[in-house]
Amino acid sequence: xxxxxxxxxxxxxxxxxxxxxxxxxxxxxxxxxxxxxxxxxxxxxxxxxxxxxxxxxxx
Amino acid sequence: xxxxxxxxxxxxxxxxxxxxxxxxxxxxxxxxxxxxxxxxxxxxxxxxxxxxxxxxxxxxxxxxxxxxxxxxxxxxxxxxxxxxxxxxxxxxxxxxxxxxxxxxxxxxxxxxxxxxxxxxxxxxxxxxxxxxxxxxxxxxxxxxxxxxxxxxxxxxxxxxxxxxxxxxxxxxxxxxxxxxxxxxxxxxxxxxxxxxxxxxxxxxxxxxxxxxxxxxxxxxxxxxxxxxxxxxxxxxxxxxxxxxxxxxxxxxxxxxxxxxxxxxxxxxxxxxxxxxxxxxxxxxxxxxxxxxxxxxxxxxxxxxxxxxxxxxxxxxxx
Numbered sequence: 001x002x003x004x005x006x007x008x009x010x011x012x013x014x015x016x017x018x019x020x021x022x023x024x025x026x027x028x029x030x031x032x033x034x035x036x037x038x039x040x041x042x043x044x045x046x047x048x049x050x051x052x053x054x055x056x057x058x059x
Numbered sequence: 060x061x062x063x064x065x066x067x068x069x070x071x072x073x074x075x076x077x078x079x080x081x082x083x084x085x086x087x088x089x090x091x092x093x094x095x096x097x098x099x100x101x102x103x104x105x106x107x108x109x110x111x112x113x114x115x116x117x118x119x120x121x122x123x124x125x126x127x128x129x130x131x132x133x134x135x136x137x138x139x140x141x142x143x144x145x146x147x148x149x150x151x152x153x154x155x156x157x158x159x160x161x162x163x164x165x166x167x168x169x170x171x172x173x174x175x176x177x178x179x180x181x182x183x184x185x186x187x188x189x190x191x192x193x194x195x196x197x198x199x200x201x202x203x204x205x206x207x208x209x210x211x212x213x214x215x216x217x218x219x220x221x222x223x224x225x226x227x228x229x230x231x232x233x234x235x236x237x238x239x240x241x242x243x244x245x246x247x248x249x250x251x252x253x254x255x256x257x258x259x260x261x262x263x264x265x266x267x268x269x270x271x272x273x274x275x276x277x278x279x280x281x282x283x284x285x286x287x288x289x290x291x292x293x294x295x296x297x298x299x300x301x302x303x304x305x306x307x308x309x310x311x312x313x314x315x316x317x318x319x320x321x322x323x324x325x326x327x328x329x330x331x332x333x334x335x336x337x338x339x340x341x342x343x344x345x346x347x348x349x350x351x352x353x354x355x356x357x358x359x360x361x362x363x364x365x366x367x368x369x370x371x372x373x374x375x376x377x
Contacts, residue, residue, distance in 0.1 A: 010075050017078045028115055032178045035111045 076159060080149040084160050085167075086128030092352075093124035093220040099356040100224030100239055103302040103363045108228045115178045116227040120220060123171035123187045127194040127216070130164035133157050134199050138265040144258055164195075175227075183226040190219040204266070207273040214247030215240075235302045239356075241293050246352055248286045249322065252279050253345040256325070257338035276333075280326045283344075287322035291315045294355065304362025310354055318351050 097120045101113055132139065132150050140151030149155035168191050176184025198213030206212075218240045225236035252270055255262060256279060259271040270279045294315055298308040321344045328340060 007075060010077050014075065014078050014081075028118070031111045032115050035109045036178075 076149065076155045080154040081163065084129045084132050084149050084155055084163060085125030086131070087125075089128050089217075090121050090124045092217065094121045095353070096239070096243065096356055097220040097224030097227075099360045100221035100236065101228045102360045104225040104228035104236070106229045112178060113227070116175060116183065116224075119171045119175040119178065120187060120223055122167050123175070123191055124220070126164045126167035126171060127191045128164075129160050129167065130191075130195040131199045133160040133164055134195070135203075136160070138204075138267060141265040142258075142261040144261055175223075179227040180230055182230065182232070183223050186219060186223045186226055186232075190216055190223065193219070205268065207268050207270045209268070210251040211248050214244050214251075217247055218243035235297070235300050238293060238297050238300060242290070242297060242355065243352065245286055245290045245293060246348065249283045249290075250345065250348040250352075252283050253325065253341055253348060255279065256333070256341045257345075276330055280328070284322045284326040287319050291319070297355075297359070302359060302363070304359075304366060306362045306365065307355070307358040310358040314351055314354055318347060321347055 094117055098113075098117050101108060101116070132148055135145075136150040136157050139145040139148050145151065150157055150160050168188075172184050172188045172191070175187050194213070194216035198209065198216055202209040202213050221239035221243065222232055222236050225239070226232055229236075255269045255271045256276055259269070259276065262269040263272050270282060294311045295308075297303055298311050321340075324340050325344050333341060
């Protein structure tokens with residue numbers, strides 16, 4: 001049988017690893033989302049105004 | 060054959076499992092092969108791939124490979140404890156229950172397939188799902204305990220990661236990707252049969268019909284030589300294809316010559332000779348087979364790197 005200290009330590013170690021894994025996963029999903037949305041280029045920050053890239057410059 | 064999912068009394072459990080046991084059930088060595096071969100395929104395949112997508116895809120392929128390893132350990136717990144090579148694994152030693160191995164495998168399989176399909180494309184997700192299915196159901200459950208051709212047919216599972224990597228980058232699968240598949244497919248029998256030559260007693264004890272058990276070592280030695288011969292045209296073919304380059308062709312010539320020479324040495328030996336030096340030549344051939352695959356894929360990636368440097372520096376293109 002394992003000592004309760006050993007069981008507690010194992011649980012702590014597992015919980016810490018699970019915490020780090022979940023944090024890493026959130027960061028990764030965020031990074032993938034940004035790449036997917038921007039297609040590799042930077043986001044155009046023109047909320048509530050017309051984006052210059054959408055304007056027809058000839059007219 | 061039916062298997063119970065609940066932990067059996069044959070495997071005493073010492074809960075809670077340590078994180079190292081959970082990692083071990085994912086078979087890190089098998090994972091590393093899948094990571095390396097799929098990553099190289101991503102590098103050499105046509106198409107532009109963002110580094111973040113590449114990193115995420117490699118991670119999900121690795122998790123998928125680990126999941127299939129966990130399911131393999133779930134199903135094979137009874138024979139793993141009979142073999143010297145595998146009896147220290149988490150399930151036979153009772154450090155992890157069979158039920159835990161099963162659920163780790165199932166959950167991670169679903170997670171990796173869905174995440175790869177979302178982060179890369181549907182095709183790569185489907186290919187990963189097929190790879191896990193093939194390794195667990197076709198190889199582990201159906202073939203492994205039934206036929207000496209288990210690792211020949213089942214070897215396709217280990218050969219699929221380059222196809223997945225290619226699909227991540229190119230969005231489709233071309234002839235070059237299939238040649239990479241064929242290289243690993245034909246490499247698998249010499250690699251595992253070399254291991255079986257000096258682990259035959261293990262397989263006999265576990266009643267696994269490896270070629271060394273069913274047909275004897277002389278036949279196995281001959282088959283190793285035949286498959287090593289078959290590897291040469293595939294390797295040369297890759298060198299002459301669009302993904303081949305000078306480094307790969309040079310290393311392929313040297314490596315195949317050494318590999319064939321060593322396979323010939325294995326073929327020529329008798330069991331008495333092997334017993335005397337404790338299977339030194341067979342063990343060397345086994346180690347060489349690992350180096351063979353590593354160098355073949357490594358030089359493919361290096362050729363691609365050289366090509367990019369050459370095109371960028373001399374033609375000013377990117």
